[in-house]
Amino acid sequence: MSTTSTHLWLTGPESEPLSRPRPQPQPPLLPPSRPEPQPDITVDCHRRLRGPYTGAGGLLRALLPLIRLAQPELPDRHRVEIHAVAPELRGLVADPLPTLTDRAAPAERTRLHPRTRTRRLAHGIVELLLSYARAADRTRPLVLGFTRVTDADPADQEFLALLLRRAAPDQITLVVHTRDDEPECLEEELASALRRYASRRALPVAPPLRFPHRTHPYALVRAFVASDGTSTDPAESAAYERADEHVRARLHDARATELHARVAQGELTLGLGALPYHLERGSDPAAAAPVLASAAEHALATGCYHALLDLARRAQAVTPDDAPLGAELALHTKVTTALALLGDTAEAERLHLRMRERHTDPLVRLLGDYALAMLHARFHPPGRRDLSAAKALLTRTVALAARLPDPGQRAFHTAFQENGLALIELRLGHPADALRLIESGLGRLRLHLPDSAHLLHRSVLLRNRAEVYAALGHLDAALADHDAVVAMDPHHPEHYFDRADVRRRLGDTAGALTDYDRAIDLAPPHWELHFNRADLRLESGDTEGALADLRQAAALEPDRADIRASLVGTLLGIGDLPDARAQVTEGLRHHPDDAHLLCERGLIALREGADTSARADFDRALALAPHLVSALAGRATLAHAAGDDHAAVADLTRAITLEPSDPDLLYNRGYAHQQAGRVAAAHADYTAALRLPGADVAGLRARIEECDRTS
Incomplete structure (x- = not known):
């Protein structure tokens, strides 16, 4: 050990x-x-x-x-x-x-x-x-x-x-x-x-x-280059800085040749680090451009956006001024994509505007305005987002795309821009307009491009149409589109995640669980998958499975208060108070002002008979989140136990206003009315609760009979 x-x-x-x-x-x-x-x-x-x-x-x-x-x-x-x-x-x-x-x-x-x-x-x-x-x-x-x-x-x-x-x-x-x-x-x-x-x-x-054989300046420089520029020996780095630039370039060239051979033999990650470093410092720095561009493509494909930003900027620095516009545009897109995803949207916007000033090419303007629109719609901090500005930009890009001379490019780019505009319309609350735009794009691709072209974007359009159908309440149509996307791209986990949500809304619990299972099999560990599956398992009565999922979600992201609150609530549901208390204590260590966790701690105290502590936690939770129904219900329970049915009814009335479809809240208010002698009010609450899904029918009928006998 x-x-x-x-x-x-x-x-x-x-x-x-x-x-x-x-x-x-x-x-x-x-x-x-x-x-x-x-x-x-x-x-x-x-x-x-x-x-x-x-x-x-x-x-x-x-x-x-x-x-x-x-x-x-x-x-x-x-x-x-x-x-x-x-x-x-x-x-x-x-x-x-x-x-x-x-x-x-x-x-x-x-x-x-x-x-x-x-x-x-x-x-x-x-x-x-x-x-x-x-x-x-x-x-x-x-x-x-x-x-x-x-x-x-x-x-x-x-x-x-x-x-x-x-x-x-x-x-x-x-x-x-x-x-x-x-x-x-x-x-x-x-x-x-x-x-x-x-x-x-x-x-x-x-x-x-001490290395006697490395005291000669040339030996020190050679050792520094052999370390791929990572030496921690001050003598080596100092000798390297003093060395003739041609000597250094020759050593970098030799090391690059060696690394090229190793990359060709399968050591691919050398092309992400040491190889471009040496090429940038060799006799022909422009030779690093394609290697850096390839490394940036790898970083983009794996989602390593810090590396993407570094590699793409370095590629820009060594790309010749007379390089094709396509190469310049590809690197610009990688840099600005990385900046947007890493949160530096102001710099991304500045670079897009500068690119637009430098080029009059319609495709550059089209892609630049689209990127600016996405900054306004998705990436800028909430206070800087502007859906109206995004819509104006995309309306212009749709018109630009329609004027592209090549029919294939015109069809794809028009569909792409219309898809972006559909996103804006959906967020502006215009799902019918969003649906029209997406269907226009799908029709354009079918008409003007081979069936095998742009399969990825076709799947994106279908997925987005499913989202619009769901927003319109057309769940069967949404499910049909998700089915089509899964058939096109059966190994992408997010498609199953999306379809599970629609299946759940349609009442197909088994199908939704199957989709979550498949997404978890395909994806690297992802807390949202386990969190959503836990919720569904709870609905289907699988408390043990739900706890396993919530524990896994908490292991992945212990700092998330929503995971911890759900885990505590589930443990309370099975009466495991010690574990529930341990979980809520850990959650509050990370989030001392989380209303849900404070409420859960109050519920634990309530069950343990610590009424004073419970009341303090419910009060604090409601000060932070006045609409937290569980805290209102908990405080009402304390008030009723203390004989203050007026306060209990007040809290329960607020809770019922927030969740009118909860039969238990109506039952509890009815009981408080009944205990206070307000039989008619109690009878009305019991009767209303009886009409709601999930009601305790036998218990409510018994209470109604009591009211009838009393009156």
Whole structure:
């Protein structure tokens, strides 16, 4: 077993990269006098080596052969995550089931991953590691070391933050090494996880390693280049800065040639990090442009938007001025897409406006105005969104698209712009106009393009039409469109998620559960899927299954108050007060002013007979959320128990106004009236409750008979 009850966070000077050849053994990550276990595997996380998942990918490359031997079926359950994080391992894991998004050419990719894509991938890798650690026959925990985390991409830092939170140190112990002089380089989630889950230790300053054969300036420069520019040796970096630029360029060219060969042999992630770094600094920096563009395309396809922004900007810097307009436009789109998804919408808007000023090409104007419209409709902060401005821009782009000379381009772009305009009309409360626009686009594609062209966008149009049908209440038509989308793109999990909602509204609980099951099978871990399935399982009476889903959702995102409140409510429903109290305490630690959690704590206190505490929690919850029905009902129960039926009726009347279809609220108010001697009012409430779905028919009839006898 581990000799530490927490993970370890080491701060201080970093040693040289682990991958470099050395004339003496690599010094241990921890001083040998320390009792803590040494890492079984240590990975370098510097993003310049292999891009956004340098650390997580290195870990998988080291561990996956062992996992495959120990648990042959486990890697295939995480094929999507493994292929995205470490594509070199494609021979050790089954190929992901392809979606239309995967198969679409870059020019036809009209669907983007959400900003949370990297989080889902990270959770999948974490669950792979946890499953392996739990099943492994080990006498001590698996110890994993991560160095140069300060220089890791945000995607790798996100992965480490989740692993720190979810891995029990007696199964997986993490040893994380960061510099302590640049705390701002750590993502806040990782910094917080390190502070909470790891014991911090400052490493002593070690004497510099001496390599006599590397004292010549040229040797120092060559060593710096061999480190892919990540050397921590001040002598090497100083020699590199002083060296003749032609000498440096030749060394970068030689290293790039070596890395090109390795990429061709399957080490694909070198093309995301070290290879473009050397090409940018070689004798022909323009040679880096296509490599950076390809790396940016990979980052876009995996949803690594921080890396996308970095790679696309670097590609812009080395792309020749006389490059085709299409290349310039593709990089501009990647940069602005990344900015919008990362929240810097003001900069994205500025770049779009500058692009529009520089070019008069109709296609540039069309795509630029569409992007500006989406900023106004979807990406700007709520206070800056402007649906009217978005509609004006898209009305103009529809007209521009209709004037494109090429019939195929004209058909696609008109349909694309009309789809954007349909979104605006739907948000403006005009679903009939939205439906007309989408159907126009579908008809145009059928008429002017081959059936095999733009399949992805056809599926998007059908999915959007289903959303409009649902808004209009045409649920059967919505279901038919979702069925068609699933048939076109059967391996995309979001289609099943969407269809489950319509099936649920149609009363097809079994069908909705089947869709949630399929989405969970296809997707990396995703809290919303488990949260929605839990709600549906509760409706169908499967409390045990609902609890399992809610616990999984809470494991994925413990900071979400809505997950925690639902979990507490379900535990209260089965009478598990100790677990409910533990869950609500943890939830309030993250969200001390969450009204639902305060109300749940009040309900626990109510059941435990702590009326004063319960009343304080209900009062505070209602001060924060005056329309919280459960808190009103709870406070009414306390008032009735204290003999204050007037206060009980007042709270229940407010609750009934908010939820007039709840028969239990009417029953309770009727009982309060009855106890206060207001028999006619009680009779009216019982009678009204009897007409509502879910009413306690036998109990209500008994109360009505009591009222009749009394009167």
